[in-house]
Amino acid sequence: MKTYISQIITLVKKDLVLEWRQKHAFFGIVLYIFATVFVINLMIMKPEDKIWNALFWIVQLFVCVNAVAKSFLQESRGRLLYFYSLVHPRQFIIAKLIYNAILMLFMSIMSLVCCMMLLGNPIVSPYYFVGVVLLGGLSLSLIFTMLAAIAAQASQNAALMAIMGFPLIMPFLMLLGSISRSAFEPVLQPGLPMMFMLLAGLDVLVVALALILFPYLWKE
Template sequence: MSGLHQTLTLIKKDVLLELRQQYAFYGILLYIISTVFVINMMMGQPEEQIWNALFWVVQLFVSVNAIAKSFMQESRGRLLYFYSLVHPRNFIAAKLLYNILLMSVMSIITLVSCMVFLGNPVTKFWYFIGVVMLGGISLSLLFTMLAAIAAQANQNAALMAIMGFPIIMPLLMLLASVARTAFVTVYQPGLSNMFILLGGMDVLIVGLAMILFPFLWKD
């Protein structure tokens, strides 16, 4: 079986599990809507800068809840079974791609929820959509790598949040800065450098995952 076929088969397996265990998806959906609704009850419709900050904070917690289960739902016996069948790089590649797909869906749901309950201060809609999708990809890649590490520590989800805090803060600040252009009509200097930095971080995370995960899986 080729590496591409192994990766696609693992992605299909995760999609089928998600469709069969729909309670997990609906639980995250309820979390998104209830969180945004509570913000609306407390603040109404905030101004642009606060709206932007709140959106990315909600995205952060959604990504933790959505991606933590990618490895936490895999038992030790199942991981051992996969270890005997597929290459570890194909396994982590499938997890990365599946979580990108999942987080893209969650990002759109979060955006729609925020616009419904918190208003729509975005002036450059399609630009903001693009930033949201890029942000969802970055968050999914980062937390997938952290979930893989935490899975080797007795499935400790708290470890993922602890390890991710020093890394996620600069990423969130970068995403908020890039997204700020969607709320104003003037050009923001240094925007191209921010996109390059964001892309470089994503490439670095993927590279680290491909290099480190085979050693993690051996343990």
């Protein structure tokens, strides 16, 4: 068991080291966040609460696509074959899920800071909204990691990930938009616990599907 966990930690460290060596890609995503929010600021200045909330999650969606896609698409066939001879496929996908979750949590905070600086701060419950943002970043990273793993087996086609992700990501975005709406109102809306449980259930389902399907994908 210790060896199993240590191998996962080693794979996560490997991805972190590669990310640091390729700092241009990391800072490119940060620049993408700032540029996107800046353009929104030029077009609509200080949006209303509902529009601010919707724009934030749209920014989050495209940031996640750009941040998570490269985690698998940067792996060559030869490197994947090398990892296949060293570790179990489930260890590999768990490490990717953890790494992308860490990356997306950081990018979520960056998106929130940029939106608050350039689009104003209409949030009534900031701590609640930060919690929802972190949970949303985690959920988006999980679903797009699984999609990136599938796309990586289809001739490294990033467009396939976006096509498959559109119908799958809609329930997540609708839930996140509904949950985060309470942060802009002084009174919490009813049904929040059920929505949180539904979001957590979807996250567990995505992780379970990744653990079951990825070993079969990697054999191909």
